[in-house]
Amino acid sequence: MSESVIKVENLSKQYRLGEVGTGTLAHDLNRWWHRMRGKEDPYLLVGEENDRETVGNSEYVWSLRDINFEVKQGEVLGIIGKNGAGKSTLLKILSRTTTPTSGSIKLKGRVASLLEVGTGFHPELSGRDNIFLNGSILGMSKSEIKSKFDEIVDFAKVDRYIDTPVKRYSSGMYVRLAFAVAAHLDPEILIVDEVLAVGDAEFQQKCLGKMRDVSINEGKTILFVSHSMAAVRNLCNRVIHLKNGSIQQNGDTAEVVNSYLTSNNTIKTSYDLSKSKRRSGSGVVQFLSMELRNEDGEVVNTVLTGDNVTLVFKLRASVSRATKIDLGFSFHNAYDEVLAALYSSYQDYYIEISDSEYINVYCVIPEFPFSAGQLVVRGRIEVAGEESDWPSEPLGIINIETGDFFRTSKINNKITTPFLMKGIWDSRSY
Amino acid sequence: MQSVLLEEEKKVELIVEPEAEEKWDLVIEPKSGLFDLRLKEVWNYRDLLVLFVKRDFKAQYKQTILGPLWHFIQPIFTTVVFLVVFSNIANIPTDGIPPILFYLSGITIWNYFASCLNGTSNTFVANAGIFGKVYFPRMILPLATVLSNLVKFSIQFLLLLSLLIYFSIQGVSINIGWSLLVLPLLLVVLAGLGLGLGIIISSLTTKYRDFSVLIGFGVQLLMYATPVVYPLSFLVEKSYRWFIVWNPLTPLVEAFRYALFGQGTVSASSILYSFGFMLVILLVGLIIFHKVERSFMDTV
Numbered sequence: 001m002s003e004s005v006i007k008v009e010n011l012s013k014q015y016r017l018g019e020v021g022t023g024t025l026a027h028d029l030n031r032w033w034h035r036m037r038g039k040e041d042p043y044l045l046v047g048e049e050n051d052r053e054t055v056g057n058s059e060y061v062w063s064l065r066d067i068n069f070e071v072k073q074g075e076v077l078g079i080i081g082k083n084g085a086g087k088s089t090l091l092k093i094l095s096r097t098t099t100p101t102s103g104s105i106k107l108k109g110r111v112a113s114l115l116e117v118g119t120g121f122h123p124e125l126s127g128r129d130n131i132f133l134n135g136s137i138l139g140m141s142k143s144e145i146k147s148k149f150d151e152i153v154d155f156a157k158v159d160r161y162i163d164t165p166v167k168r169y170s171s172g173m174y175v176r177l178a179f180a181v182a183a184h185l186d187p188e189i190l191i192v193d194e195v196l197a198v199g200d201a202e203f204q205q206k207c208l209g210k211m212r213d214v215s216i217n218e219g220k221t222i223l224f225v226s227h228s229m230a231a232v233r234n235l236c237n238r239v240i241h242l243k244n245g246s247i248q249q250n251g252d253t254a255e256v257v258n259s260y261l262t263s264n265n266t267i268k269t270s271y272d273l274s275k276s277k278r279r280s281g282s283g284v285v286q287f288l289s290m291e292l293r294n295e296d297g298e299v300v301n302t303v304l305t306g307d308n309v310t311l312v313f314k315l316r317a318s319v320s321r322a323t324k325i326d327l328g329f330s331f332h333n334a335y336d337e338v339l340a341a342l343y344s345s346y347q348d349y350y351i352e353i354s355d356s357e358y359i360n361v362y363c364v365i366p367e368f369p370f371s372a373g374q375l376v377v378r379g380r381i382e383v384a385g386e387e388s389d390w391p392s393e394p395l396g397i398i399n400i401e402t403g404d405f406f407r408t409s410k411i412n413n414k415i416t417t418p419f420l421m422k423g424i425w426d427s428r429s430y
Numbered sequence: 431m432q433s434v435l436l437e438e439e440k441k442v443e444l445i446v447e448p449e450a451e452e453k454w455d456l457v458i459e460p461k462s463g464l465f466d467l468r469l470k471e472v473w474n475y476r477d478l479l480v481l482f483v484k485r486d487f488k489a490q491y492k493q494t495i496l497g498p499l500w501h502f503i504q505p506i507f508t509t510v511v512f513l514v515v516f517s518n519i520a521n522i523p524t525d526g527i528p529p530i531l532f533y534l535s536g537i538t539i540w541n542y543f544a545s546c547l548n549g550t551s552n553t554f555v556a557n558a559g560i561f562g563k564v565y566f567p568r569m570i571l572p573l574a575t576v577l578s579n580l581v582k583f584s585i586q587f588l589l590l591l592s593l594l595i596y597f598s599i600q601g602v603s604i605n606i607g608w609s610l611l612v613l614p615l616l617l618v619v620l621a622g623l624g625l626g627l628g629i630i631i632s633s634l635t636t637k638y639r640d641f642s643v644l645i646g647f648g649v650q651l652l653m654y655a656t657p658v659v660y661p662l663s664f665l666v667e668k669s670y671r672w673f674i675v676w677n678p679l680t681p682l683v684e685a686f687r688y689a690l691f692g693q694g695t696v697s698a699s700s701i702l703y704s705f706g707f708m709l710v711i712l713l714v715g716l717i718i719f720h721k722v723e724r725s726f727m728d729t730v
Contacts, residue, residue, distance in 0.1 A: 007454075015728065025638070092727065096565035099460055099724045106454040119563045122485055124492040133485055136478035137564055165492070 003108075005189060005221050006071040006094075011103035013064040013089050013245075063089040065245045067103070073188075074219040076211075078226065078236035078253065080260055085242040087225045091115060094191050094223065109188025109221075112138055116193070118178030123167035127158055127177055130166050134181045148184045156180035183210050190214065191223045208235060227334075229257050229373055234416060258372075258401065271393060274316070279391040284383045285325055285353065288314040290395035304403025305420055309368045313361040313379065313395070317353045324384045325351035327361055329395065332376040339370070339418055345382075369420045372402045467720050472567045482574035487581055501585045505541065509533045516659045525661035525693040528602055531593060532687070536658035538590050539686045542583040543620045543679065544649050549575035550628025551645050554636045554726050561727060568723040569716075572629050576621045583617070594690065605692035612689050616682050619701075619708045623678060626711035633715075633722040637729045657683050662695040675700075678707040 016027075064086045071077050079087050092098045094105060095113030120137040121130050131152055135145040145152075153159055156177040158169070166174055192211065212235055214220040226232050232239060232253065239256040241249040249256045273279075274288045291312040294300050303309045313327060328343035342363075344350065353359050375398040381389040405420045472479075491497045512533040516522045524532035550572035554561070557571055598604040634641045653659075656679045665671040674680055681700035688694035 028637075092562075093458060095563075096458060097562050098727045100458065102460055104460075105458040107456040107458070108454055111456065113564060116563045120560050122489055124489040125485060129481075129485070129488065133481050136475070136481050137560065137566060139566065142477040142481075 003073050004070045005073045005108040006069075006223075007106040008067055008069050009104050009106075011064055011067040011090075011093065011105060012062060012101050013086075013093065013098075014060055014101040015063050016060050062245050064093075064100075067245075067247060069240060069247065069250060071221055071223065073221055074215065075238060076215045076222045076224060076236045078224050078232040078239040079242060080226065080229070080232060080239060080257070081242035081248075084244075086245040087242055088193070089245075090242070091191060091193055091223070091225055107189060110139065110186075111189045111191065112182075112185045112187035113191040114182050114193065115191075117175060117182055121166055121174075121178060124165050126165055127153075127162045127169070130177070131181055134178065135184075138182065138185055139187075140185065144186075152177075152180045152184050155183060179207065187220070189221045189223070193225050211235060229260075233257055271396060273391050273393065273395065276391055276393055278393060279389055281381070281387040281389040282383070284319055284388045285315055285317045285322055285381050286389040287379055287381065287391055287395060288316050288358075290314070290377060290379070292396070292398060301397070302399040302401055303368055304401050305368055305371060306403045306405030306407070307368050309365045309398075311363045311365065311377070313363070315353075315359050315361060315381070316357055317359065319353075320355060322353045322383055323350070325353065325388075326382040326385075327351060327379070328381070329363075329377055329379040331370065331398075332378060332394075333418065334374060334376075336376065339375070343382075367405065367422075368400070368403075369405070370398075370400055371415050371418060371420055372400050373418075374399055462720070462724070465717070467716050468567060469569075472569050472573070475567050475570055478566060479570050479574055479577070482570060483577045483581070486574065486578040498585060501582055502589050505534060505537045505586050505589065508537050512537070512659055522660045523664055525663055525687070525691075527687065527691045527693050528597055531590075531597060531602075531691065532661075533659070534590050534593060535687055535690055536683060538583065538586045539616075539620070539683055540653055540656065540658045541586065542579060542617065543624045543682075544653070545579045545582065546576050546621055546624025547628045547631075547649055548645065549579060550625055551631040552635065552642060553629065553632040554722070555632070555639075555642070558727070569629075569719065572625055572632070572719075575628075576625050580617070580621070590690075603692070605688075605690060609689040609692075612685060615701075616686055616689075619704050620679075620682055622708040622712045623704075626708065626713075626715035629715040629719040630711070633718045633726075636722055636726040652679075656680055661687075661693075678704040 067086075067090065079090065081087050089098075091113070092115075093100050094107075095111070095115060097115075118134060120134055122133065125133065131149065132142065132145055136142065140148075153162055156173070156179075158173050158177050161169060161173065166177070169177070190211070208231060211222055211224070215222050215235075222235075224232070224235060236253050238251065239249075239253045240247055241256050241260050249259060272289055273286075279286070291299050291314070292301060292303060293310040293312060294303060295308050297310075311329065313329070315327075326343055326345040328341060328345075330341035331339045333339055344361075344363075351359070351361055377395045377398060379389075379391065379395045380387070402415075406422060491500060494500065496503070509530060513529055516533070517524065517529045527535075553568070553572045553575070561568065594604055594606065598606075631641050631645055655674060655677050657665075657674065662674065662680060662684050665674060681696055681704045684694040684696040685701055688696050
């Protein structure tokens with residue numbers, strides 16, 4: 001069990017920015033000229049750290065720089081990081097769709113990479129043909145597919161359509177068939193990208209469940225890249241946090257995920273909606289932005305479970321006087337499923353505006369009951385029962401970290417449910 | 431794999447130092463040897479090759495009424511146009527072969543080369559979607575193109591054969607017999623040339639798209655540098671004859687006609703020349719292709 005099946009040594013990958021044009025040819029020739037004389041590639045020396053937000057001096061950036069890690073058999077390793085941290089580059093090198101600039105990766109056993117489901121599906125071909133085609137592309141032999149064919153069809157539940165071209169399939173059937181093929185691969189190492197976040201919640205649960213199943217029951221090694229901290233927490237034994245192409249942290253899941261979330265303060269957590277056109281409603285009263293305040297009244301973007309959290313909604317009215325304003329907001333998870341919604345009218349509270357263009361609405365949520373992760377906040381306003389504003393963009397994002405919800409002075413990291421609740425406990429002998 | 435693991439455990443037990451040399455199934459490194467072409471891997475994926483050929487064939491004429499009959503229509507129409515332009519208007523002789531047979535045979539064999547070249551020359555760009563997501567030996571796709579074009583060629587060859595039989599009943603002298611045995615060799619050389627040239631161009635196209643523009647009209651022009659619409663014998667005492675003679679496609683087209691009609695300017699040495707040319711082009715192509723396939727996703 002403790003044998004290393006993946007060993008990554010000093011792995012680096014350099015990319016050239018900008019477009020391919022005449023300059024590219026000049027560099028290519030220069031590089032070739034250096035190589036002919038037995039010298040090193042002159043452009044390897046000039047690479048910069050890959051930070052999207054600062055404009056660099058060099059056209060060359062290191063998408064990955066000196067990455068070292070090992071994965072043992074049966075481990076589920078999560079890879080997290082901001083966009084552009086190098087996650088996808090690492091996956092691409094691992095799945096051999098591109099090569100490293102320097103360093104090496106050593107692998108033991110058959111590798112299957114699922115960067116996408118349904119790679120190579122041809123719309124004109126029948127489900128049957130596509131199972132064979134897709135299976136072979138993913139590395140199965142014809143006899144292997146034949147022996148698993150019935151299982152695959154059964155898993156996808158498309159028996160009736162198996163000889164129909166897949167372009168006639170509903171998108172759900174298409175994805176199910178594609179995933180069914182992937183799920184019946186039998187590799188020792190499985191590389192999975194975020195792409196499995198397509199499809200509905202049930203399908204995602206199925207994917208995650210299947211992955212957990214193969215790692216625990218069959219001892220398969222899985223590399224899992226994701227932005228969903230919930231999925232990573234759920235699935236991984238160990239997590240690597242990539243930042244600007246280097247490993248920031250490599251260790252226990254809860255530890256790495258937590259420090260990743262706290263390092264995330266630069267992430268935009270509230271949006272300026274004052275200029276947004278993508279909204280419906282009469283526009284009498286509209287959202288401008290949203291703010292999050294902690295118990296001390298400071299504006300924050302990360303809150304702790306169990307804290308008293310204040311949501312501040314900044315509104316603008318286009319009339320000088322409006323009554324019966326009903327403000328509602330909802331919390332959504334990363335899959336945009338609504339977890340909770342609250343209108344002020346539920347509590348018989350209505351907002352009034354008079355002789356003023358701007359107004360702040362405060363809503364305190366006592367003992368914030370959502371567990372660690374991220375919530376997307378959306379909002380809607382009604383004035384006298386008619387829709388006034390319903391932006392299609394979210395108002396903001398709340399980062400939540402585990403706090404002392406139960407007032408026990410202990411941090412309980414084991415909770416994976418989205419909601420937390422407290423009870424009043426008692427027991428009597430009789 | 432199970433047995434490999436077991437063996438390895440045994441080894442660890444026997445060897446006192448467990449840190450002894452570890453065995454890895456796959457090592458991903460920046461560079462590979464110039465001649466490390468991994469052709470064995472292509473063989474391991476032969477099932478996929480067959481499936482790609484089937485896919486090409488099945489998908490091409492889906493939702494058409496005429497279906498594979500389209501394979502006949504294109505050469506027939508081209509033959510008619512050539513008949514009018516080159517035979518009737520330009521009065522170019524056809525080596526004593528009935529003009530219809532002359533043009534149709536030229537078109538059939540040329541089509542095979544041209545479709546191999548055109549098909550393989552955009553391998554990387556056209557399949558970037560699949561290549562970016564999953565690994566399999568990239569050579570599979572150009573090979574599949576060559577094979578599915580062979581199927582197409584066979585269909586068109588049947589058309590040519592049936593016309594030949596019709597003409598022989600009409601009393602035209604036809605040479606069909608043992609000479610047909612040379613046909614597979616001609617096809618191999620043509621396929622090799624098309625494939626080799628195609629993968630070189632597809633490798634260059636990943637970074638510089640200029641070459642895909644070139645191939646668009648280049649193949650058309652190349653047809654006129656090959657004795658497709660005229661026989662080589664027509665060029666005697668023309669100053670540019672050397673150019674046509676040194677075109678490695680020339681002996682192949684002439685040999686094809688010679689095998690069918692017993693007419694043409696061809697020698698064993700000229701076929702050998704084409705064969706050697708093909709080997710060089712194919713080897714250069716494989717080396718460049720293999721070098722590019724490893725990291726083309728970065729530049730495509």
